[in-house]
Amino acid sequence: MDHKGMASAILKNVGGAENVVHLGHCATRLRFTLANEDKPNMEALKGVPGVLSVVKGSQFQVVVGNQVIEVYDELLKLGGFDSQSGSAAEKGGNKGDKSKKKIGPVILDFLVSVFQPLIPAMAGAGILKSLLLLLATLNLVDKTGQTYLILTFISSSVFYFLPILVALTVATKMKVNHIVAAAAMSVLLFPDMTKLMSEGANFLSFSITNVNYTSQVFPSILGVLFYACMEKMFTRISPKPIRVFFIPMMALLFTVPVTLLILGPVGFTLGTYLTTAVLFIFNQFGWVAVGLLAAILPFMIATGMHKAMTPYVVNSVTSTGKEFLMLPALLAHNMAESAACFAVAIRTKNSGLRALAISSGISAIFGISEPALYGITLQKKRVLISIVISCFVGGATLGLFSVAGSTVVSPSLASISMFINPDNGRNFMYAISGLFVSYVLSFVLTLILWKEEIEKSGERPGKNVQQTADTSGLDVVVGEGIGLKQPVPGTVIPLSEVKDEVFSSKAMGDGIAVVPSKGELYAPADGTIQIVYRTQHALAMLVGGGVELLFHIGIDTVKLRGQHFETLVKAGDEVKAGDLLMRFNVEGIIEAGYDPVAITIVTNKDQYVVTKADAEQIERGTLMLVTPVIN
Known part of the structure; x- marks a missing residue:
C-alpha cells in the first residue's frame, strides 16, 4: 500500500493543510477538525484506495483501518503538522474560516471547559455547606460558635471568589496568561474597589455601576474574553525586549476599566435575565417542567447537553440561594438510575452483569449516574423506558411541592441535606418524598418490564448467547x-x-x-x-x-x-x-x-x-x- 500517496490524496480532498485545525487518529480512523467543513470533497475521499468510509459529525473522520498509523505519520510530514497538536491552521493557516463551525458544539465545548474544572471545588464546598445545615437543624452544633463559623467560611469562600476561579478556567481555555487574567478579575472583589462603587465611582467621567460581583460568573467570563483579545493584540505589537511587563500592563490597563464600565454590568444583567427566564418557565409550567426535564436527562447526560445548564444553576444558587428546576430533576434521575440497576442485579442470572449493575447502582445513589447510564440504561431499552417514566413522575412530584436545592452539587444520598431550608422546614421532607417516589417506581417498573432473555441480540427468548470468555479450546x-x-x-x-x-x-x-x-x-x-x-x-x-x-x-x-x-x-x-x-x-x-x-x-x-x-x-x-x- 502506498501510504504516502494515500495520505496526499486524503489531505488534498479535505481541503489542504491550511484547512486542518487539528489532526488526530484512533485505532481505525483519521480524525480531522476542519476550519471550513464545506471544503472536503466527500466523493473523491471515498474513492481514494484504502479509504473505507468517511464520517461527517462533530469531527471529520476518514476510516482507513489498520494502516491508520502509517497514513497519519505521512500526513504529519506532508502537512507540516505538529505531532503534538496535529495543527496547521492554528499556526498561520486559514483561521478566518473557524467561524463557520457550528455554534452549538462550540458553545457547549466552551461551557464544559470553563465549568468542569470548577465542579470538584463547588461540590466539596456545597456538600460541606449542606452537612453544616443538617448539623445546625439537629442542634448538634452551635451556630454562633467560631468552629461553625470557620467551617461556614470554608464553604462560602469558594462561591464568594467564583469570579477569580472562573477567570482561571476561561483563561486556560483561551490559552492566555491565567494569572494575569485572574488578577484582572480580582479587582471586582477588591475591598477598596467595592467600597468606592458603593459610594458612587466614575472613571474618566463615566459612571461605574455599583454591582455586587461576589459569586458571579458571567462578568468574569466576558471580562477574560476581552482580556484574551487584549493580550493577543499587544503580543503582536509589543517590542520583544519589554514584553514581560508591557503586555500584562497594557492588557490590565484596558481590561479592568472596560469590565467595570461595560462588561461587568452586562454580565451581571445576563445572569439575572437567565435566572429570571428559567424561573418564568418553572412558574408557567410548574411541576410539569421539572418532570419533563427529569425525563429527558438520560439523553441530555448521554450527549453532554446537561452541561449547558451549569451556568444557570450556579447563578441561581449564588444569587438567590436556591434552585427549583435542575437540582430536583437530577435528584429524581439519579435515584431512578440507582433503583433500576439494583432491579437488574436481582433479575439477571449473569454474574458479570450483576456485579456491574450493583456497582453502578451504588455510584448512582451517591450522585454519579454515568456508570449506570452507559453500562445499563442505554444498553437495555426496557430499563430506559422504566427510568424515563420514573424520572417524570418523581420529577413532577418534586416540582409539585416546589422543592429547591441550595448547593451546586449532584443530588445524592450523601448530599440530600442540600434540600434543608431553615425558612421552609417542609422542603427537606418533600425532597425525601420525591426521592422515594422515583426510587420505588423505577425499581418496580424495571422488575416488571425488563426480562433478560429479550436482551439477547435479537435471538429467540431463552437461547443463550451470553457467553463469557473460556480459556480452553477456543480455536x-x-x-x-x-x-x-x-x-x-x-x-x-x-x-x-x-x-x-x-x-x-x-x-x-x-x-x-x-x-x-x-x-x-x-x-x-x-x-x-x-x-x-x-x-x-x-x-x-x-x-x-x-x-x-x-x-x-x-x-x-x-x-x-x-x-x-x-x-x-x-x-x-x-x-x-x-x-x-x-x-x-x-x-x-x-x-x-x-x-x-x-x-x-x-x-x-x-x-x-x-x-x-x-x-x-x-x-x-x-x-x-x-x-x-x-x-
Missing part, C-alpha cells in the same frame, strides 16, 4: 470456516446497536460487540499480534493464516490516551487461544463519560464472510464463524 475449525469464541466477558449485541456509525454500518467489517461485564480481552483463537495502538485501547491480530481481527474497546476512548487500559502483548507476539491480551477498567471508562462496548471485527471483509454460529456450535463455545470468500 475451533468448523468446516472451511474458523470458529471464534467470545473475546470479552459480557452480553453480546449486534454491531448495528453500537453507537458509532463506522462500526454499526459495518464500514470497517463485520463482527460482534460485547457490553463488557469484566475488563479482560482474550485471544479468540491462535494467532499473531499485528498492532498494539499507542493509546492501548485497541489491537489487531492475525488468525487462521489470513483473518485480520481488530479489537476496539469503547467508543472514542482514544481520547483517554491509554488511561484505564493495560495491554499485555506487543506486536509480533505469538498467542494461543484463551491468552489474556488486555485488561481495561470498565467502570473507569464509564465514569470518564465513554461507552465501554468491546468491538471485534474482521477488517479484510473482501476476503472473508462472518456468520453467527448455530445453537450446537454455541453450546461448544463457538460464537461466530469466519469463512473465506470463494471467487
